[in-house]
Amino acid sequence: xxxxxxxxxxxxxxxxxxxxxxxxxxxxxxxxxxxxxxxxxxxxxxxxxxxxxxxxxxxxxxxxxxxxxxxxxxxxxxxxxxxxxxxxxxxxxxxxxxxxxxxxxxxxxxxxxxxxxxxxxxxxxxxxxxxxxxxxxxxxxxxxxxxxxxxxxxxxxxxxxxxxxxxxxxxxxxxxxxxxxxxxxxxxxxxxxxxxxxxxxxxxxxxxxxxxxxxxxxxx
Numbered sequence: 001x002x003x004x005x006x007x008x009x010x011x012x013x014x015x016x017x018x019x020x021x022x023x024x025x026x027x028x029x030x031x032x033x034x035x036x037x038x039x040x041x042x043x044x045x046x047x048x049x050x051x052x053x054x055x056x057x058x059x060x061x062x063x064x065x066x067x068x069x070x071x072x073x074x075x076x077x078x079x080x081x082x083x084x085x086x087x088x089x090x091x092x093x094x095x096x097x098x099x100x101x102x103x104x105x106x107x108x109x110x111x112x113x114x115x116x117x118x119x120x121x122x123x124x125x126x127x128x129x130x131x132x133x134x135x136x137x138x139x140x141x142x143x144x145x146x147x148x149x150x151x152x153x154x155x156x157x158x159x160x161x162x163x164x165x166x167x168x169x170x171x172x173x174x175x176x177x178x179x180x181x182x183x184x185x186x187x188x189x190x191x192x193x194x195x196x197x198x199x200x201x202x203x204x205x206x207x208x209x210x211x212x213x214x215x216x217x218x219x220x
Contacts, residue, residue, distance in 0.1 A: 002047070003047060003048065003049035004047060004048050004049060004050075004164040004165060005048075005049060005050040005051075005052065005161050005162065005163050005164050005165070005182075006042065006048055006050070006051050006052070006163075006164065006165045006166075006167065007051075007052040007053075007054070007163045007165070007166045007167070007178070007179055007182075007183065007186070008038070008051070008052070008053050008054065008166075008167045008168070008169070009054045009166075009167070009168040009169070009170075009175075009176060009178055010031055010034075010035065010053055010054060010055070010169060010195040010198075011168055011169050011170030011171075011172055011176075011194070011195060012027075012169050012170025012171065012193075012194025012195045012196070013027035013028045013030070013031040013170075013194065013195050013196060014027050014028070014067075015027070015170065015194060016030075016170075016194035016195070016196045016197065017030075017196075024067060025067065025070045025074075027194075027195075027196055028070065028071060028074055029074065030196040031195045031196050032074060032078050034195055034196060034198055034199070035053055035055075035078075036082060036085060037199070037200065038051070038198070038200070038203060039051055039053075039085075039089075039091065039125050040085065040089050040091070041200050041203065042123065042125075043089045043090065043091050043123045043125075044089070048123065049122075049123065049124070050123075050124050050125075050126060050159075050161060051123075051124070051125050051126065052096070052125075052126040052128060052159065052163070052179065053125065053126070053127055053128065054128045054131065054176075054178050055075070055127045055128055055129055056071060056075070056097075056128070056129050056130055056131070057128075057130075057131060057132055057176065057177065057178070058097075058098070058130055058131065058132035058135050058177070059132065059176075059177070061101075061130075072102070072103070072106065075102075075106060075129070076103075076105060076106050076109060079106070079109045079110060079113055080109060083113065083116065086113065086116070086117050086120075086125075087116070087117065090120045090122060090123065091117060091120060091123055091124070091125050092117045092118065092119075092120040092121065092123065092124040092125070093113045093114055093116075093117045093124070093125055093127070094114055094124055094125070094126045094127075095110045095114065095126070095127050095128075095129050096126050096127070096128050096129070096131055096136075096158035096159050097128050097129045097130040097131030097132075097135075097136075097158060098130045098131070098135060098139070099129060099130065101130045102129070102130065110129075126159060128178070128179075131158070131178070132177045133175075133177045133178060133179055133180035133181065134177055134180075136157055136158050136181075137153070137157075137180075137181060139156075139158075140153055140156035140157050141153070141156075143156040144156055153181070154181070157181060157182070159179070159182055161182065162182055162183075162184070162185065162186075163179055163182045163183040163186040164186060164187065164210075165186060165187050165189065165206070165207075165210050166178075166179070166183050166186040166187070166188050166189070167189045167190075167191065167203075167206060168188075168189070168190050168191070169191045169193055169194060169195045169198045170191075170192075170193075170194050170195060171190075171191075171192045171194075172190075173190045185215070185217050187210055187213055187215065189206045189209070189210075191206075
């Protein structure tokens, strides 16, 4: 069974909370707990090499300042409190995106967690933070010296692998500037379930469906 890369757009946190009379921030808090549950489950499966979670996009800065401030605090809290989750489950942590926009405190914690878990090589969780695929490509082109081809572009991306399975929760059916290059031949799955309600059972149904699909990569 080949190792897979799974990418997830964790959508629907705010809408889920508002429909239940809570503040949008409550949805993000519950969403962080679901991220932990899905990550640890993927780490234990044995056939998933990488899990990439779309945590904060380059466009998310446009949200109300109060929500952005909460997300920054939640991010730092998650990175701080989940250290033992990563260590106890042999999970390597990596962050992708333009991290320069974050506070020094957040950047320091990201670096600490990456260093702490760097010897875990069987499974990696990537958090896409201040990430946008167009921005990623722009930054990659700026790094390339000499001729430009697919190999040189891929080499300079934040994530240089290919996505096998891309899941979006919350009912929307678009990629929202997420891993556009890497998802060229990804199998796409769209779930109506908002992220705070997305669980292992539905994740496993998607994995079962993926195994039944025939991937031709442009061939016959």
